[in-house]
Amino acid sequence: MGSADITIAGTSAERVYEDLRAAIIGGEYAPGERLRAEALATRFGTSRTPVREALMLLEGDGLVEIEPRRGAVVRTFDPADLVDLYEVRAVLEARAAALAATRVTAEQLVELDAACDRAEGLTGHSARTVDTLIAANEDFHRIVIAAAGSPRLSGALRTVAGIPRPFKTVFWNDAAERARSLTAHREIVASLRAGSADRAESAMRLHVMNARDFLIEVMD
Amino acid sequence: MGSADITIAGTSAERVYEDLRAAIIGGEYAPGERLRAEALATRFGTSRTPVREALMLLEGDGLVEIEPRRGAVVRTFDPADLVDLYEVRAVLEARAAALAATRVTAEQLVELDAACDRAEGLTGHSARTVDTLIAANEDFHRIVIAAAGSPRLSGALRTVAGIPRPFKTVFWNDAAERARSLTAHREIVASLRAGSADRAESAMRLHVMNARDFLIEVMD
DNA sequence: GCGAGGTCTTTTGTATGCAAACGGCCGGAA
DNA sequence: TTCCGGCCGTTTGCATACAAAAGACCTCGC
Numbered sequence: 119m120g121s122a123d124i125t126i127a128g129t130s131a132e133r134v135y136e137d138l139r140a141a142i143i144g145g146e147y148a149p150g151e152r153l154r155a156e157a158l159a160t161r162f163g164t165s166r167t168p169v170r171e172a173l174m175l176l177e178g179d180g181l182v183e184i185e186p187r188r189g190a191v192v193r194t195f196d197p198a199d200l201v202d203l204y205e206v207r208a209v210l211e212a213r214a215a216a217l218a219a220t221r222v223t224a225e226q227l228v229e230l231d232a233a234c235d236r237a238e239g240l241t242g243h244s245a246r247t248v249d250t251l252i253a254a255n256e257d258f259h260r261i262v263i264a265a266a267g268s269p270r271l272s273g274a275l276r277t278v279a280g281i282p283r284p285f286k287t288v289f290w291n292d293a294a295e296r297a298r299s300l301t302a303h304r305e306i307v308a309s310l311r312a313g314s315a316d317r318a319e320s321a322m323r324l325h326v327m328n329a330r331d332f333l334i335e336v337m338d
Numbered sequence: 339m340g341s342a343d344i345t346i347a348g349t350s351a352e353r354v355y356e357d358l359r360a361a362i363i364g365g366e367y368a369p370g371e372r373l374r375a376e377a378l379a380t381r382f383g384t385s386r387t388p389v390r391e392a393l394m395l396l397e398g399d400g401l402v403e404i405e406p407r408r409g410a411v412v413r414t415f416d417p418a419d420l421v422d423l424y425e426v427r428a429v430l431e432a433r434a435a436a437l438a439a440t441r442v443t444a445e446q447l448v449e450l451d452a453a454c455d456r457a458e459g460l461t462g463h464s465a466r467t468v469d470t471l472i473a474a475n476e477d478f479h480r481i482v483i484a485a486a487g488s489p490r491l492s493g494a495l496r497t498v499a500g501i502p503r504p505f506k507t508v509f510w511n512d513a514a515e516r517a518r519s520l521t522a523h524r525e526i527v528a529s530l531r532a533g534s535a536d537r538a539e540s541a542m543r544l545h546v547m548n549a550r551d552f553l554i555e556v557m558d
Numbered sequence: 559g560c561g562a563g564g565t566c567t568t569t570t571g572t573a574t575g576c577a578a579a580c581g582g583c584c585g586g587a588a
Numbered sequence: 589t590t591c592c593g594g595c596c597g598t599t600t601g602c603a604t605a606c607a608a609a610a611g612a613c614c615t616c617g618c
Contacts, residue, residue, distance in 0.1 A: 128406035129571065131394070154599075165573045167387070170601085174351070174391050178398040180493060186348035187579055187600060199489075206433075206490040213429045269419075270426040273400060274494040349601065374569070385603045390571085407570060407609055 131168035134158070135175050142181050142192055145283030149194040153182065180277050195285060197337045204330035207278045208323050210271060211259065215306060215322035218265035219315040226265045230307045233258040237300055243291055251290040252283070258303055262322070265310070288336050295332055302328070351388035354378070355395050362401050362412055365503030373402065373410040400497050415505060417557045424550035427498045428543050430491060431479065435526060435542035438485035439535040446485045450527045453478040457520055463511055471510040472503070478523055482542070485530070508556050515552055522548070 138158065141147060153173065155166040162169065173190045176182040180203075184190045195203070237254040240247050259279075263272055289295050302325035309318035358378065361367060373393065375386040382389065393410045396402040400423075404410045415423070457474040460467050479499075483492055509515050522545035529538035 131571080132406070156599075159573095166600090167572055167574090171391060171394050175394055175398060178395060180490070186352070189580095189600065202488050202490045206430075206488065206494055209429055209433045210426075210494065213426070268422050268426065270400070270422045270498050273497045274426055274430065277493045277497065278490055351601085376569075386570090387602055387604090409570065409610095 129168070130162075130164050131171040131175075134162045134164060134168050135172035137162060138172055139176060139179070139181065139280065142176070142282060143280045145287075147192045147282075149192050149282050149284065151192045153190040153192065155189075178277070179280060181280055181282075192282065195281065197334065200281070200285065200333055200337075201330060203278050203281070204326060204333065207275070208326035208330065210275050210278065211262070211326055212319045212323035214263045214266040214268070214271055214275070215310070216315040216319035217268055217271070218262050219310050219313055219318040221267050222265040222310045226261055227307065227311055229261050230258060230303075230310070233261065234300065234303050234307060237296075237303070240296075241293075248287060248290045251296065252286055255290075255299065255303075262306070262310075285333075289329065289332065292332070292336075298328060299325070349388070350382075350384050351391040351395075354382045354384060354388050355392035357382060358389075358392055359396060359399070359401065359500065362396070362502060363500045365507075367412045367502075369412050369414040369502050369504065371412045373412065375409075398497070399500060401500055401502075412502065415501060417554065420501070420505065420553055420557075421550060423498050423501065424546060424553065427495070428546035428550065430495050430498065431482070431546055432539045432543035434483045434486040434488070434491055434495070435530070436535040436539035437488055437491070438482050439530050439533055439538040441487050442485040442530045446481055447527065447531055449481050450478060450523075450530070453481065454520065454523050454527065457516075457523070460516075461513075468507060468510045471516065472506055475510075475519065475523075482526070482530075505553075509549065509552065512552070512556075518548060519545070 147153065155169050155173070158169045158173075159166045173182055173184060177184045177190070181193055182190050183193050233254045236257075237251055240251060263275055266272075289299070302321060306318055306321045306325065309321050367373065375389050375393070378389045378393075379386045393402055393404060397404045397410070401413055402410050403413050453474045456477075457471055460471060483495055486492075509519070522541060526538055526541045526545065529541050
């Protein structure tokens, strides 16, 4: 799994950044919820200074909104925001898939298969099952992006990659969407294995666009 | 010109961020040059705290590299970095052009014409001329991106938009490249005016890819 | 002369203190 | 009742103080 991005906690600010990011994406803080610097400092065992730095980085990632003199809140996503986000994601991930088709390693293909396998056959709706699906899905996309081998593409995707857990849950509670997603993932892996950039690109674009459409549909 | 993004200096950190970003892009700090927090604080009339925050934001933009306990330096770009950057830019700006074709306002079209006009007929190689060309070019691209009306696209582009001045100068010292760029800009404006998303997208992709190729060619 | 070790300086990263701004609360007037 | 204005608590933003780490330098030994 995330065997590559082991950060041995260089600075305190970095650690807070990563932990807080995970906490927000993991749904620990609800969208719209206020993030008071002092409380976070207490939670992470530091002072407000590294917390402030982490919050500014998270603002750059689009996960947090900071209004001067008013503090930070977890970003809320209205339907228009999410559509916008998914369309940019579609463009970037399609490109990543195209690049990955010519650069993916045998080892990465095995990891992609493994991520698909982990999602296969899960039928329940328990929190544990949903967690597994979310994790497998994120691993899948992360590996494709890594396989693209483009630092700038990875950086650009950071601004659209993370959305809070509540928004993701709706996908994985829908059985049809689960099946469609798994099929798409398998198709993408097959395209990558075949080295077909065009097919991988199209498959990935379709996959993300389908997610966008499902999100639109479910929002009413 | 930048009549839309007038920030009345919300916080000190924001002001330092913008000014320092402009200074780096403007070539005031050479790639690889060390950015000592204390010196910057003196320069901007603040303490190190807002400077540190600005530096972390600039790291997110890919303009600065921060190594823990070692400080910040202006990012250096080797040929591979620049190729990577321009290819992501091509994808994103092409998408921006496509969106802009359906959303651009009459006023923005006028501004785009004005940006092209400003670049037209300039033949000298003086610093002043080059500055004008760089500014006109940046205005052009900024307006297209604004016309796309996608906050996430704008955000993603921030990570690939800014490169230090020395790298841009090579373009605008080459007469053939100037002419080709102007032609491309005119073509893009025409496509936007016609509301042709496909044409605008293709024209923009071609334009950015040409820039990439020129950069590759000139780097040896 | 050259390399290793230790010390000293510089610079970073973090904590804390302090002033200012925001939001809420209360009281009063229409 | 409802709206307006002033006060107070809370929280932010910035400056500064302090500890620790990196790099420079110097000395000593070989």
